[in-house]
Amino acid sequence: MTAYRLTELLYEGKAKRVHATDQVDLVAVEYKDDATAFNALKKAQLAGKGELNCRISALLFEVLAAAGVPTHYLGLAPEPLAANWMLVRPVRVIPVEVVIRNVAAGSLCRQMPIEPGTPLEPPLLDLYYKDDAFGDPLLTEARLERLGLMNADQRRELERLALQVNAVLTGLFQSVGLRLVDFKIELGITADQQLVVADEISPDTCRLWDEAVADSNDRILDKDRFRQDLGGVVEAYGEVLKRIQGVCPQPRVHR
Numbered sequence: 001m002t003a004y005r006l007t008e009l010l011y012e013g014k015a016k017r018v019h020a021t022d023q024v025d026l027v028a029v030e031y032k033d034d035a036t037a038f039n040a041l042k043k044a045q046l047a048g049k050g051e052l053n054c055r056i057s058a059l060l061f062e063v064l065a066a067a068g069v070p071t072h073y074l075g076l077a078p079e080p081l082a083a084n085w086m087l088v089r090p091v092r093v094i095p096v097e098v099v100i101r102n103v104a105a106g107s108l109c110r111q112m113p114i115e116p117g118t119p120l121e122p123p124l125l126d127l128y129y130k131d132d133a134f135g136d137p138l139l140t141e142a143r144l145e146r147l148g149l150m151n152a153d154q155r156r157e158l159e160r161l162a163l164q165v166n167a168v169l170t171g172l173f174q175s176v177g178l179r180l181v182d183f184k185i186e187l188g189i190t191a192d193q194q195l196v197v198a199d200e201i202s203p204d205t206c207r208l209w210d211e212a213v214a215d216s217n218d219r220i221l222d223k224d225r226f227r228q229d230l231g232g233v234v235e236a237y238g239e240v241l242k243r244i245q246g247v248c249p250q251p252r253v254h255r
């Protein structure tokens, strides 16, 4: 028996549904099998993806918690909810996507004269305005200030947290032969005004390359397999889960 009851659907995104519960400090996140890319112009159903992303996110949130990075994660959901459900603290999500790049790939190489695969040292940190209607545009310092999305202290804290997430996850993935090329995180503010990592961290939101594979397509173990029609998306996500399971704390179940 669970000590809470699901109430209304708060929000449905492209890859997750967020449900309220009868406890004000508890929100349930349901990871969907829907895959979308290019601002949802490309769509598919990939059986098993929701569960894999939920489990991978849970493991990565456990590792971040152990490293002292605050997140919205409380634990996996107990039965009768299925294995694609996670329990989190409610937050006000800041509509900013924080992207950290350790290796040049994706939009960076389409927008700048930088060869794909170029190592970026120090890592590049970019902020994007999270709004599909505008195509998630790159934010400048001045635009961020104009939109009033966060104050200077929150901005500094956000960047500090994002770089800490990068340091922790780069080391973790490296230990299992994976290169963390880049990733996107979202941050939220809790009821007690704490800035925390929210949303998910999974192969949907990270680029991960198998270090042992030289071929530039075969090494991809993330959503680029879907974006580029390479096939084997769920298998690649399964491989990521299999590798990190051995080096992460067992995900807690929040009761």
Ligand code: 5GP
Pocket (backbone or CB within 6 Å): 097, 099, 105, 106, 107, 108, 136, 182, 183, 184, 204, 205, 206, 207, 223
């Ligand atoms: P890029 O800017 O190259 O498209 O993405 C950089 C990194 O951030 C990639 O790992 C990509 O998966 C992630 N990312 C950026 N924007 C989004 C987004 O709107 N949704 C998801 N799922 N990932 C994103």
